[in-house]
Amino acid sequence: MPQLNPSPWLAIFLFSWLVFLTVIPPKVLAHTFSNEPTSQSTEAPRTTPWAWPWH
Known part of the structure; x- marks a missing residue:
């Protein structure tokens, strides 16, 4: 399962948050x-x- 390999996804996640x-x-x-x-x-x-x- 390639989703469980954190090396590319962690870098993409950190870089995107750095940009944001x-x-x-x-x-x-x-x-x-x-x-x-x-x-x-x-x-x-x-x-x-x-x-x-009325009153």
Whole structure:
């Protein structure tokens, strides 16, 4: 069974993870959001109670 021979598969596995860990994190960390959040006021909005017509 060639699947049980770890020599080529271990090297492929380690090399692929090395590529993933060196290429993907800088791309993710460099991502910027197009819509920056703005700070909202701490004052709670004033609400008026509803006037239900049946009571």
